[in-house]
Amino acid sequence: MIVGEQKPIEDILSYIDGCERILLAGCHGCVTVCCAGGQKEVDVLASMIELGRMKRRQPCKITKIMQERQCDVEFLEELIAKSKDHDVVLSMACGAGVQLVAENAGTLKVYPAINTNFIGAIHEKGVWGERCQTCGDCKLYLTGGICPVTRCAKSLMNGPCGGSRDGKCEVNSEISCGWQLIIDRLEATGCLDQYEKILEPVDWSRSRDGGPRKLVREDLR
Amino acid sequence: MNPSKSNLQTVLESGQFAVTAEAGPPRGAKPEIVRQKAKILKGCVDACNVTDNQTSVVRMCSLAACKILRDEGIDAVMQMVCRDRNRIAAQSDILGAAALGISNLLCLSGDHQTFGDHPQAKNVFDIDSIHLLQIAKGMRDESKFSGGKEVDGPPDIFIGAAANPFADPFKIQVPRLAKKVAAGAQFIQTQCVFNLDKFVEFMKGVRDRGLHEKTYILAGITPVKSVPMIEYMATKVAGMDVPPALIERIKGVEKKNQKKEGIKIAVETIQQLKEIKGVRGVHIMAIEWEEAVPEIVQQANLKVK
Numbered sequence: 001m002i003v004g005e006q007k008p009i010e011d012i013l014s015y016i017d018g019c020e021r022i023l024l025a026g027c028h029g030c031v032t033v034c035c036a037g038g039q040k041e042v043d044v045l046a047s048m049i050e051l052g053r054m055k056r057r058q059p060c061k062i063t064k065i066m067q068e069r070q071c072d073v074e075f076l077e078e079l080i081a082k083s084k085d086h087d088v089v090l091s092m093a094c095g096a097g098v099q100l101v102a103e104n105a106g107t108l109k110v111y112p113a114i115n116t117n118f119i120g121a122i123h124e125k126g127v128w129g130e131r132c133q134t135c136g137d138c139k140l141y142l143t144g145g146i147c148p149v150t151r152c153a154k155s156l157m158n159g160p161c162g163g164s165r166d167g168k169c170e171v172n173s174e175i176s177c178g179w180q181l182i183i184d185r186l187e188a189t190g191c192l193d194q195y196e197k198i199l200e201p202v203d204w205s206r207s208r209d210g211g212p213r214k215l216v217r218e219d220l221r
Numbered sequence: 222m223n224p225s226k227s228n229l230q231t232v233l234e235s236g237q238f239a240v241t242a243e244a245g246p247p248r249g250a251k252p253e254i255v256r257q258k259a260k261i262l263k264g265c266v267d268a269c270n271v272t273d274n275q276t277s278v279v280r281m282c283s284l285a286a287c288k289i290l291r292d293e294g295i296d297a298v299m300q301m302v303c304r305d306r307n308r309i310a311a312q313s314d315i316l317g318a319a320a321l322g323i324s325n326l327l328c329l330s331g332d333h334q335t336f337g338d339h340p341q342a343k344n345v346f347d348i349d350s351i352h353l354l355q356i357a358k359g360m361r362d363e364s365k366f367s368g369g370k371e372v373d374g375p376p377d378i379f380i381g382a383a384a385n386p387f388a389d390p391f392k393i394q395v396p397r398l399a400k401k402v403a404a405g406a407q408f409i410q411t412q413c414v415f416n417l418d419k420f421v422e423f424m425k426g427v428r429d430r431g432l433h434e435k436t437y438i439l440a441g442i443t444p445v446k447s448v449p450m451i452e453y454m455a456t457k458v459a460g461m462d463v464p465p466a467l468i469e470r471i472k473g474v475e476k477k478n479q480k481k482e483g484i485k486i487a488v489e490t491i492q493q494l495k496e497i498k499g500v501r502g503v504h505i506m507a508i509e510w511e512e513a514v515p516e517i518v519q520q521a522n523l524k525v526k
Contacts, residue, residue: 153333154304154344158351159397161330162385162412163459170459171333183393196396198355198404201308201348201367 001121002030002094003128004114006041012090013052015111019087022049022062024113025079025101027070027093034128036114037092039066045092045113070097073104080104136206136213142199144185149202151178157199227324228296229268230379232502232526233408233437238495239502240523241298241410241439242514243270244290246281255286259293261511265518267525268296268325270410270504274305277337284314287323298381299323302331307347308356308367315357319376327381327410328353332459351404354382358405382406384438386423387416387462395426402436409436410504413443413454416462417493424497433499440494442505444513445483448472484516491521 006012016022024046032038046062053060065082068075070093079101083089088109091098095116102110118130133150139157140147149155153171160179163170167180186192204210232239242262247254262269269290273283287297299318301311315326330350334342348356348367356367357380364372382401386394398409414420420440427433445451451471455463467486474482487505494500503523507513518525 154330154349155346156330156349158349158400159393160388160390161460162383162388163332164389165459167389171335177389179393180390183390195393196400196403198351198400201352204347 001033001119002096002116003034003118003120003130004031004036004094004116005034006036006045006092006114007112009045009048009052012045012111012113013049013056016049016060016088016090018058019109020060021086021088022060023079023083023086023089024049024062024064025070025089025091025093026064026066027068027091027097028066029069029071029093029097031093031097031114034122037094042066042092045090049090067093067097070094071100073100076101076104083108134207135202135204137203139199139202142194142197143182144189144191146178146182146185148178148182148199151176151181153178155202157202159195225324225377227268227379228526229298229325229408232267235526237526238523239267239437239439240265240518240525241268241270241502241504242266242511243272243504243506243508244286244511245272245275245509246283246286248278248280250281252289255281255289256293258511259290259295262514263293263295265515265525266295266505267502268298270298270300270327273300273302273329273331274337275300275332277304277332277334277339277342279338284318284321284323287318288321291322296325297323298325298327300327300329301353302329303346303348303350303353304331304334304344307345308352311348311353312356312360312366315360315376315378316372319378324377325379325381326357327383328357328406329383336459350382351400354380354401354404354406379407380405381408381410383411384409385412385460386414386420387412388460391419391423394423395430395432398427398432398436399430402432406436409438411438411441412460413441413506414490414494415443415454415467416464417490419462420494421497424499428499433501437501438499439502439504440497440500442487442490442494442503442517444487444505444507444510444517445471445479446510447476447479447483480513484513484520487513487517488520491517491523 026037026042042064067079090113091101092113098112119132120128120130123129135149164177169175169177244258271283271286283299287299290297328350334344359365360372361375364375384398451468454461505514
């Protein structure tokens with residue numbers, strides 16, 4: 001899922017400075033699961049904004065709204081209708097959600113309240129880890145199900161750099177060396193001999209480097 | 222002798238024990254700093270590497286510093302990292318280097334930018350060091366760019382790579398070397414050897430696979446200057462293996478004699494490395510201490526062409 005976290009409240013207050021009627025929009029999608037932009041976070045952020053604005057002697061009126069998915073135009077109707085009585089939409093969705101709202105909000109300002117961090121997995125309560133960089137050319141079948149593009153800090157395709165120590169990345173001892181994980185998995189699955197196959201350079205044209213991507217499925221249109 | 226061959230390649234092919242050193246380019250545009258290093262190293266090395274923004278700190282580019290070394294009569298080894306350039310820039314720099322007569326290339330991944338003074342930078346890593354080897358070899362041997370188009374005038378280059386016998390996981394280091402050799406590495410320069418036992422074990426693995434007959438291996442040597450330096454290398458430098466006994470040995474020497482001891486250790490290590498089958502030379506990385514190189518070369522009784 002997409003993992004995000006709320007921006008610092010001072011940053012958020014600076015974006016909406018001077019706006020009196022604020023539509024604070026949460027999302028039931030990924031950001032609810034990662035506790036960054038669900039109903040609970042909308043309620044908390046609304047209180048924090050009210051408090052911050054009272055301190056600045058600039059009271060405001062906040063309308064709270066939850067959408068099924070802000071990244072799906074089908075679900076945006078209510079949000080867009082409500083936004084018309086407001087000075088700003090503060091979206092707690094991921095970057096995709098914020099942008100889709102902005103694209104449909106006419107002349108209204110739309111600002112993000114969270115930073116979208118990565119596509120990742122939940123390790124334990126309160127801990128998420130990055131797993132996919134959406135390169136568009138999945139090689140997990142060659143690397144024991146561990147992604148070198150994402151899990152290696154240098155996205156090396158052919159093995160560990162010389163900098164790992166005790167299975168940890170040279171960048172930070174909190175990060176596992178992606179290639180150590182790959183090698184351990186290849187060994188555990190009896191496929192270590194696969195390591196010597198030279199993996200080709202990634203075709204980045206299938207990644208964002210080819211320009212913003214679009215997927216069209218004729219069978220679904 | 223093929224006149225277009227680099228001095229390093231000629232020396233290695235002749236079977237002579239080769240000596241290379243390393244020069245870090247300056248953090249500014251002063252060519253005289255590179256010339257000064259060249260003066261110190263001239264006549265005591267077969268070739269000299271120029272690092273490529275090592276530890277992700279901005280320095281004069283390797284290509285320009287290599288050209289200055291070459292003008293001073295030193296065979297230069299251009300180090301190239303994948304951190305800062307995509308396949309377009311890498312191939313362009315290879316052509317530029319070859320056009321200027323720089324005919325040794327060392328293909329590296331590069332330290333991560335978080336180590337340096339621009340941690341906010343975006344890294345490139347379009348390709349890795351093994352791809353860079355393949356690309357350089359393809360340009361030279363098949364006159365083909367990595368995109369498939371023809372090179373009009375292939376670069377005449379001697380291609381090398383690094384190996385770190387002390388990196389984790391150890392079991393993958395010989396297979397990783399095999400990949401680099403398969404990709405086109407004609408010579409290998411290793412990480413500094415402090416843990417000789419581990420290096421011996423690594424070289425056994427190399428010989429078991431016959432890799433020592435497919436590539437020239439130059440073992441890395443770094444003379445130790447002081448206790449803080451060896452402690453820093455032991456704990457802070459990624460991929461370094463410094464046995465505690467070595468730290469104790471330096472600690473046991475009076476501060477004013479520690480540099481001398483460091484050189485002595487380097488010389489002793491070289492003598493032991495020369496006895497290991499498959500080691501075809503040494504690569505002396507005297508970090509910001511080029512003056513140590515002539516001393517080590519002389520004391521170790523190494524001959525250069």
